[in-house]
Every structure is written in structure tokens, then in C-alpha cells.
Amino acid sequence: MTAYFIRRLLLVIPTFIGITIMVFTITRFVPGGPIERIIAETRALQMGQAGGRSASATSGSGAGQPLSEEQIQKLKEYYGFDKPIFNAYLSWLGKVLRGDLGRSTRYQDPVWEMISQRIPISLYFGVLSLVLIYGICIPLGVAKAVRHRSGFDNFTSTLIFTGYAIPGWVAGVFMLVLFSSRFDVFPLGGLVSDFFDEMSVFEKIMDIARHTILPLFAYIIGSFTVMTLLMKNTLMDNLSADYVRTAIAKGLPFKKAVFRHAMRNSLIPIATSFGNNISILLMGSFLIEKVFNIDGMGLLGYESVIDRDYPVVMGILVISSLLFMVGNILSDLCVAMVDPRVRFK
Numbered sequence: 001m002t003a004y005f006i007r008r009l010l011l012v013i014p015t016f017i018g019i020t021i022m023v024f025t026i027t028r029f030v031p032g033g034p035i036e037r038i039i040a041e042t043r044a045l046q047m048g049q050a051g052g053r054s055a056s057a058t059s060g061s062g063a064g065q066p067l068s069e070e071q072i073q074k075l076k077e078y079y080g081f082d083k084p085i086f087n088a089y090l091s092w093l094g095k096v097l098r099g100d101l102g103r104s105t106r107y108q109d110p111v112w113e114m115i116s117q118r119i120p121i122s123l124y125f126g127v128l129s130l131v132l133i134y135g136i137c138i139p140l141g142v143a144k145a146v147r148h149r150s151g152f153d154n155f156t157s158t159l160i161f162t163g164y165a166i167p168g169w170v171a172g173v174f175m176l177v178l179f180s181s182r183f184d185v186f187p188l189g190g191l192v193s194d195f196f197d198e199m200s201v202f203e204k205i206m207d208i209a210r211h212t213i214l215p216l217f218a219y220i221i222g223s224f225t226v227m228t229l230l231m232k233n234t235l236m237d238n239l240s241a242d243y244v245r246t247a248i249a250k251g252l253p254f255k256k257a258v259f260r261h262a263m264r265n266s267l268i269p270i271a272t273s274f275g276n277n278i279s280i281l282l283m284g285s286f287l288i289e290k291v292f293n294i295d296g297m298g299l300l301g302y303e304s305v306i307d308r309d310y311p312v313v314m315g316i317l318v319i320s321s322l323l324f325m326v327g328n329i330l331s332d333l334c335v336a337m338v339d340p341r342v343r344f345k
Helices: 002-031 034-049 055-059 067-080 085-097 111-148 151-165 168-182 199-220 223-239 242-249 254-274 275-282 286-291 296-307 310-338
Strands: none
Touching: 034 067, 034 286, 067 275, 111 151, 111 199, 111 223, 111 254, 111 296, 151 168, 151 223, 168 199, 168 286, 199 223, 199 286, 199 296, 223 254, 242 254, 242 296, 254 310
16 A cells, blocks of 8 residues: 555655646747736827837837847746747746745736735635535435435425535625625624734634625535535445345444444545545635635736736646645545445555
8 A cells, every 4th residue: 555655655756747837838829928918008008108109109119019139038038038938947847846836927026925815714614614514515415325215305406406506706706795785793704803803812713703604605606506416326335235225134223333344434525535635725716715705825816817926827827736646645535434345455
């Protein structure tokens, strides 16, 4: 088993290189990068200074071109766009291996500082989401399995399928309109109020709780269905297996047959998805954080894509891809812990 996990860890290296080189290449061909943004901002500034005259009349550097070729070449050298793609990628990869994710082309701040400031916020929502999802879906799936086709099963299935049909960010918009705009029960967005520093400790806790409820519900609304039905269907398959029916036929109470025999085997599919959730734990959700204006990793990623802030995009990709690959390895470990029959070779 040790050799298996060593091989899995070694496979992280070529997988990481493949993912990053593909996205790095795409960023070189997608229009609207930092140079194009500077040209557009300069053109708008010149037009404003000229009182509405065209940029071509004010720049003197060609039709609508506010910068000279020499200035554009210096910008390409500054941002590394003057090098071939492979050389530029190797230069970027060398900096990453030294712990340098570069600087934001939009704000000129170190990318790692921008990311590290937002990790606690996404981690806060990620941990709460995982605790609620696993803490509610596993017992709910067990209850639905032992009460299959009952009124409780049908009612809860209707609720969770309705939640699954509505994307989390759409549910967030509805909740903001209903509970924040119309009834003013919860705040419109953010994680804390404007006068948070002036509050007492208890008031701060209550303020954070009020800001947390709606986005947390939007985070977990879609995950309930998958986890609950996975638990229910797996437990039902194990309850109909020969080893459980034999145990019940020999006089073992049904409750003990569920929790002592069928339950552990039913947790195997749940364990396979646990490690993959680590990436979600830190990266958050782009659209949900945008809807609720939560300054976490998701909002940072959304804004960096919109602004074509490629160093930030690549920095987030580095962290998310590594977390996802490590999460896959942890999923295998979780399966081995739950099922002693598993032997990785």
C-alpha cells in the first residue's frame, strides 16, 4: 500500500505540469490581457482630456493607438509576453517552485498575499458546509433507507430534489430579495457589518451569524441531494444483501443489523468523495461569493478572470489543482480506513 501512495504522489508532478501548462498557454492567446487593458485605459484617459476628441487625433501614434510601439514592447517585456510560451512557462514554474506566485497585474500586490488574506473566509464557510452536509445527509439517508416509500421518504425526497434543481447562486439571489430586501431579516451581503469593530463580543458573534446563514444555505443546498441519496441507495443495497438478511434471520435485531453490519459498508462511497471536497473547502464558490459579496477565494477568482489578472488566475489554479490531487489521494486513504478489505497495489 505504501508503494501505491508513493506512485500516486509522484503522479501529482506530471499532472500538475499538464494542467498548468494548458491554462498558461490559454492565457497567452485570450484577448483582453494587462497590455490591452492599459491601452484601453490610456485611450479613455486621452479622450477625456481632449474633451471628447478621438484618441487618434490626440495620441499621434496611429489610428486609435494611444501608445507607441516602443512603449508596447516595454510592457510586453515587463509582463513577460516577449518570450516564447515554453520559455515563459519555465520562468513562471521556476518562480512557483521558489514560492513566488508573482504579482497581480491589476493591483500590483503579491498574489500569495492576496490569496492568503482570503483563505480564512473560504475555510470558514467550507468547514461549516462540510460539517452540515455530512452531519445531516448521513443520518437523513439512513432514515430514508429504513423508511423507504413512506410519507417521510416521499416528503424529504421532494424537498431535496427541489433544492438540487435550483443552483446555489440562484437560491442566494432569491433569498436576498426575499429575506434581505423585502423583509429585512438578514443583511444584504458581506461577512460583517460596517460598525463591527464597535460591537461587543456577543454582538460580533451574532453579527457574523446573521451574515453567515444565507450564504451557508446557498453553499449546501445542492449537495444535500447527492450525499443523501448516495447514502440511502447504498444502505438499501447492503440491507438487501445476503449477509445482512442472514444476520436478521439468525435473530439479530434490525437496528443492530443496520448499524453493525450494513452501515460501515455503506460509508465506502461517502468516503470516496470526502477527499475531493478539500478543494471546495478552500476555494469556495465563485458565483455564491459574488452574489453575497463575500471577499473569499471564490470572489477573488471571479474578479481575476473578469479582469484578466492572469498571475492571480494561475496562483489560484496552482492551489486548487494541488488540493484536488491531494484530495484524491486522501479519498483512497479514507476508503482503506472504512473498508479493511481494500488493498492498494
